[in-house]
């Protein structure tokens with residue numbers, strides 16, 4: 284239902300001189316959803332995020348944010364927070380002072396509790412009194428997220444939030460986004476990291492040359508996807524190879540297997556044939572120790588769909 288949508292975009296087009304950055308883009312993001320935006324360099328991700336943040340307006344199409352149609356004026360819609368191209372921060376101020384200054388700029392008192400909580404959520408409490416000038420990219424990203432948290436957004440828009448994050452920083456950011464979504468905030472983020480998107484997002488939109496080539500639940504992407512390559516490790520590789528080669532709908536790729544190391548098979552299959560093989564292996568007394576896609580379903584679909592789009596340009 285549309286009234287539950289944090290973002291509803293229809294036919295959005297945005298050009299920069301003769302470059303068509305977005306070409307008839309539709310996008311639905313439900314409240315409480317973490318929605319990933321992926322696409323090759325120059326696909327239009329940042330341009331789309333900029334429109335959601337009110338940093339630019341579309342040339343054509345209709346954009347509704349949190350139930351309100353976006354007009355022609357450049358302004359961040361109410362309830363929306365986030366950043367593209369890195370957060371705007373004051374380098375000569377500390378992290379804590381940055382948050383206090385941003386809160387004051389927005390006409391809010393620097394509520395100490397909220398600032399301390401935001402710093403804690405992104406894991407910057409220990410460096411809160413250090414100047415931002417000395418912060419790494421990952422620390423700046425986390426401080427930008429803390430600044431967004433202060434506004435209690437109902438739609439959070441982030442461009443490449445995983446950039447520069449170490450594993451601990453990534454855990455903090457993932458934790459914050461997951462909590463926000465559980466509380467009903469919609470999150471739209473772009474990333475080139477398929478593993479992050481697979482863990483974080485329920486839905487993804489794949490853009491290629493300004494057009495949507497897929498939009499929907501991640502599970503649908505996997506199901507819609509054609510054959511996938513899987514790594515298969517068993518207790519008896521020669522017997523498993525023979526069984527796999529004899530199963531309808533399964534192709535054994537010995538060249539790819541030789542790159543995976545001794546004892547590993549690489550097979551290409553769809554889910555039903557794979558299920559059949561696993562049952563047959565177990566019946567034959569062969570233990571399945573590992574069975575996983577060589578690349579994630581998201582990455583496989585990304586490559587296939589964006590290559591198709593680029594080829595058809």
Ligand SMILES: Nc1ncnc2c1ncn2[C@@H]1O[C@H](COP(=O)(O)OP(=O)(O)OP(=O)(O)O)[C@@H](O)[C@H]1O
Nearest residue numbers: 299302303304322323324325326327328329330331
């Ligand atoms: N301000 C601008 N002026 C001119 N061209 C622009 C501008 N902003 C974006 N473009 C162009 O629009 C297209 C889409 O760019 P955009 O930055 O949205 O892509 P992206 O998917 O975010 O790419 P990346 O993954 O490299 O960040 C590109 O061809 C880009 O060169």
